[in-house]
Amino acid sequence: KRKALLRAFGSVHGVKAASVEQLAALPSIGMELARTIVEHLQRPAPR
Secondary structure, three states, rough: HHHHHHHHOOOHHHHHHHOOHHHHHHOOOOOHHHHHHHHHHHHHOOO
16 A cells, blocks of 8 residues: 555655545545545654
């Protein structure tokens, strides 16, 4: 799934910029996982 995301969006930055709907459009992702990915990527990095 990680490789599919990177293939579709080009980089981690591309994945971060994608909407839930764009992520969910990938066959291996789906809406629930797309929401989880977006929530995770929007969290501030630990210091």
